[in-house]
Amino acid sequence: MTTGSKDQSSPKMTTHYVDLPASDEAIAKFKPGDVVYLSGVVYTAREGIYQRVLAEGQTLPMNNLEVVSNANFHCSPAAAPDGKGSYNIGGVTATASFRFSKWMADWLDATGTKLVIGKGGMPREDYTKILAPRGAVYLTTVGYGTGALLGRGVKSVKDVIWLDDLGIAQAMWLFNVENFGPFIVDSDLEGNSLFADHGDQVNAGIDKLYEGLKPPALHRYGETDNREDEVM
């Protein structure tokens, strides 16, 4: 692993190149706002997989996931059979992670996953209560549409699990990746959250935006005026 400011387009940002499975030492160096590229194996898992394994109690047909990969990507690839027994992976883009919040503690415990990768991060308290205590951090995709850059980083499909049962979007894909990224570190091992910090800064200016705008004639049932609330 190398660490340094190699990315010329962002001289102010620290970039990490990390081999998977990611070591505890490598993860400990991540700070919110750092940039990360990954090489090794990442796996996809989202509601379909969580539901099957955690709610229905089915056993994942591989018992050494932790040895192969400790990076869970909240993603559904644009994939299609290549006619040669494998798959053509087009674009790769994350899906919003907060929807999977309720599964995270059990999933990290069951699989030893240390990197959770997705779109938009998770609530700040998930980092302090669930991820950080388990030595796990959250990396967010960038954009969120860097599907082509991420697709380039996927060198091949190592395996795909439960494809027939769950379909392309929900199946567990294991990708061999090389310089897969960029990702931005959202949470670190102390439970800090980049998104939450930036949200606080944005929230500080919101009241001023509404100054002088009269309230609507008809309110919505259950409507709140607390604009610091998030929709997630």
Next chain:
Amino acid sequence: MTITIDTVEEAAYTIMEKAAIDIPDDYLSGIKAMVDQEDGDLSSFVLKAMLDNYEAAKEDRRPMCADTGLPRYYVKMGDRAKLDSFVGLDKGLRMATERATREVPLRPNRVHPLWRTEHNNNLGINAPEVEWSFEPDADWIDITTVHKGGLFGSDYRMLFPGDGIDGIKRFLLDTLIAFGKRGLACQPAIVGVGIGGSKDTCMQLGKQAACLRVVGDRNPDPKIAELEDELKALGNSIGMGAMGFVGSSMVVDCNIEVGYTHTGGMPVSVHTFCLSSRRATARIHADGSITYRTDPQWFTPYMRREGIA
């Protein structure tokens, strides 16, 4: 000479591929202009990564975003266009959708809303959507596809005449802030605002304003054009940039469409067409030749007509 279903299928497949891979020039220019104005380091990093991503997509001929959205079509029929079969045209669009899902590839996003069953080809009940319009004095058929994600960034609200422009501004801020946090709306976006019509028309107008008008376009009503500028500036003054990071890059452009509405109401909808704004248009000419472009030219003077003719 009549336009054949094979031609329709070829045109529809090609725009599916172009939409998924090639960022439209108007949007690209808009983002490049925003990079120059963005002071937030993280927001600026994100925009530059997106510019790299558009290049990678073009070079590799792979989709710029793996969430290829809910592919759909807008068809504008020239009044004098001759076609083998209308049902056949519809079938051509479905065949092209299936093939594009397999060959581009697009992500098969479409599932049954309740049973979550899928055909892995982006087809199903009432899917893909096809919207129709007509154009006088023309013998061509325009087919536009839009690939837009569907979960965040759009909202609808019934406002009232007394709420006025203040009400529209307030609702725009509500929507952009709510969905802009953490960048759920995948901003900076082309923001479409629908004002008026009935509830469903209001949603439709706002969505078409976001997806079928280009960056830099202005509504022909000068006062509405002024409001477009004003709402764009308002969105970019929130203090939020790409991914919800501190910055100013929220709205690449704002397009407003209006429709005559109930005398007691002023329904408003807001739609955000994301950092991977994917649209492409094919024109099938009367001789069967096909030309491609990225400006759908959907809102023609005829489309916005006020009177009988």
